[in-house]
Amino acid sequence: MSEIQASVGRGGVNRPEDVALVQRLLLARGFGAVGDADGVCGAKTLAAIVAYQRGFLREPDGRIDPGGRSWRHLSAGYTGVVTQAEGTSTASPTLRPPAEPTGSLTRPLPRPDPSSINIGLNPVNNAYMLAKFGEPLTNGGYTAQCQPPTNPRLRRNLVLDTVGPFRVTGLVPAVISLKQVMADIRVEQPKVYAALGTAGMLCCRLVRGSTTSISNHSWGTAIDLTVDGVLDVYGDGRVQFALTLIAPIFARHGWFWGAAFRTEDGMHFEASRDLVDRWARELA
């Protein structure tokens, strides 16, 4: 992932290379009002920066500084996947990512390089979750079927609520966070938002094929998504196009995308370690 060398936007240095990079990233996130990634920071680019910043800044300042919060948001989890415009060469440096998703949202793309996604995020594991939240089933007895948790601390911190396009049952802070994620997806990727569904959030059970490992869904901090009612195929090395568009949005809210697992799990998003750490401290 390239870095901007100087500030872009209102009052910024606005080197053409930096402006073009910011423009490409904004376009990849669905801010088509930018227009072309021409390296010129005009009114449209400034407006797009402000619109983007409204997603996470109370007072957008229209400026992106190297290493600053806006830059970290904009560059987090960017897969680098662009759609080649007709008649252009893959060697062209002026490729413009699509302003809006075109074509089927479920069409498969190669799994992104794991090092290019979930930037700054670490996944959890069973030991970590057990240490933070305890056993979901206090007397064990995990099976291949979903059971409700019996852990009292978990039970009193679960909620069934609407998170935009669907309802889920999960840990309260996870559900609240998902609401924020979905609100951003609705603004930045409305076509994907309209196509999203869920294959479930809370489910206390063993990991497929295991007699000892507990599913990360068992604590209500992970969710599997569908796109147009279709589940991404597990472990085929490909991910649905729509998922690549929303993964950066999940990432900036601290959710880890399962596409980076050793065996690709593109439909899966789970709270990263930092999120789990914070929530564990907050829970009653």
Place this chain on the structure above:
Amino acid sequence: MSRSVRVLSRALTAALLLALAAAAAANGPTGPGTGGWAGVSACRFAVPPDFPPTGLRWAGGCRDGLAEGRGVLRAYAGGRLVRAFYGRLEAGRLATGVVEVPDAGFIAGRFDPASGRPRDDGLEDDGARRNALIAAFDEASAAARELSQAFARTGNAASAQHYARKAEQLARQLD
């Protein structure tokens, strides 16, 4: 119109309706969302939504002239597999299992017999919803495994291996 003409008109209308019903029964039960019926006369099945109307093969059981029980419904076009359903049919319609959409993914669950699409059971409990999906993938995996074994028995090693891998893929889809 005289009374005798009215009686004759009603009789003709009734006869016409009976004939239409008989023709429909010969083709199989009807319902919205289906693309008609297919298969051999002893084992008919409703064409699921988004499946092509021809090139369909059901590998599974039959009862009373309709496809029934666990099996695999495959749809071919231009020599390529374009859709497949793994799971259970009931009275010739999708019941529980997984539709494989090549280059997209899986559509899983319990299917509405009228529309042929996954039904919304209104399950708000995540565990119940996920258990329904788990059951669908279990059925699908078992169906693929049975087809693999059937191919193995006929000496078709390549197909046996393909469906054995498919069975594994379906079994491991959900965490």
